[in-house]
Amino acid sequence: MRPARLMKVFITRRIPPEGIAALSRAADCEVEQWDSDEPIPDKELERGLAGAHGLLCLLSDRVDKRLLDATGANLKVISTMSVGVDHLALDEIKKRGIRVGYTPDVLTDTTAELAVSLLLTTCRRLPEAIEEVKNGGWTSWKPLWMCGYGLTQSTVGIIGLGRIGQAIARRLKPFGVQKFLYTGRQPRPEEAAEFQAEFVSVPQLAAQSDFIVVTCSLTPATRGLCNKDLFQKMKKTAVFVNISRGDVVNQDDLYQALASGQIAAAGLDVTTPEPLPTNHPLLTLKNCVILPHIGSATYRTRNTMSLLAANNLLAGLRGEPMPSELKL
Ligand code: GLV
Numbered sequence: 001m002r003p004a005r006l007m008k009v010f011i012t013r014r015i016p017p018e019g020i021a022a023l024s025r026a027a028d029c030e031v032e033q034w035d036s037d038e039p040i041p042d043k044e045l046e047r048g049l050a051g052a053h054g055l056l057c058l059l060s061d062r063v064d065k066r067l068l069d070a071t072g073a074n075l076k077v078i079s080t081m082s083v084g085v086d087h088l089a090l091d092e093i094k095k096r097g098i099r100v101g102y103t104p105d106v107l108t109d110t111t112a113e114l115a116v117s118l119l120l121t122t123c124r125r126l127p128e129a130i131e132e133v134k135n136g137g138w139t140s141w142k143p144l145w146m147c148g149y150g151l152t153q154s155t156v157g158i159i160g161l162g163r164i165g166q167a168i169a170r171r172l173k174p175f176g177v178q179k180f181l182y183t184g185r186q187p188r189p190e191e192a193a194e195f196q197a198e199f200v201s202v203p204q205l206a207a208q209s210d211f212i213v214v215t216c217s218l219t220p221a222t223r224g225l226c227n228k229d230l231f232q233k234m235k236k237t238a239v240f241v242n243i244s245r246g247d248v249v250n251q252d253d254l255y256q257a258l259a260s261g262q263i264a265a266a267g268l269d270v271t272t273p274e275p276l277p278t279n280h281p282l283l284t285l286k287n288c289v290i291l292p293h294i295g296s297a298t299y300r301t302r303n304t305m306s307l308l309a310a311n312n313l314l315a316g317l318r319g320e321p322m323p324s325e326l327k328l
Pocket of ligand 1: 059081082083084085107244295296
């Protein structure tokens with residue numbers, strides 16, 4: 001028997017099959033979806049969300065005061081298919097007593113794998129090397145050609161030794177990294193012990209690291225953290241990798257640092273904006289490798305994320321404990 005009053009759920013995009021199946025099975029919900037792989041236009045989102053009890057959204061959907069006002073007082077749960085929550089106006093959400101679900105843990109390994117791939121791709125100059133094979137630049141085996149930087153005996157600095165930062169360190173260790181440094185809100189001696197990682201200040205990390213990997217979340221404290229000051233302190237031979245959020249980096253400063261040879265190279269899985277316009281100056285640089293925010297992009301992980309997002313939403317709507325609820 002169908003419940004007398006169905007809860008309205010709105011999904012802002014096509015999502016992997018397990019999540020959509022779980023929501024479709026829920027007899028107490030009426031599900032509406034923006035049935036496209038492309039982002040929903042603002043007007044459609046407002047229309048679809050009007051009167052909704054639950055929202056399942058992505059990191060590319062900005063949920064701000066204006067949208068919350070337009071949605072109305074029915075909204076009880078927002079479930080984002082991401083670990084990052086910087087796209088959500090958390091103060092406004094908290095004020096309205098709305099619960100938030102997110103998808104930590106299930107993407108940690110996949111994202112760490114991508115971070116290591118991006119680091120190696122960048123420091124060993126793989127895109128440039130592949131291009132040289134195609135364009136005839138490969139004329140002979142040359143002792144000084146296409147040299148990069150390796151991880152053996154290196155110092156790796158991690159900005160944000162959270163779940164993903166630790167998973168990256170765990171994967172990098174067997175490459176022969178000599179020393180791990182990390183920085184963040186406070187020391188994490190228990191987590192750091194596994195890598196004998198040393199807690200240092202941001203300037204110390206910048207000055208001593210051969211590789212810097214940014215994995216922290218985007219907060220007012222980390223916005224623009226990687227700027228001219230940091231790049232100026234880095235070694236000329238150092239490689240910078242960001243898999244967190246584009247806004248942690250001042251991209252103009254990064255461009256200057258890369259173009260002037262102040263640092264050796266950068267690998268970015270995240271940019272501001274996303275997508276990065278194809279005429280962006282960073283794309284003209286050979287020593288900058290840019291990926292389209294694919295940290296968690298394996299079929300299995302995205303499927304798991306969609307199921308967790310669906311289960312968070314359903315539990316929240318039913319007033320039950322969510323599998324992964326954000327503490328507000
Ligand atoms: C990816 O960036 C995520 O927040 O899930």
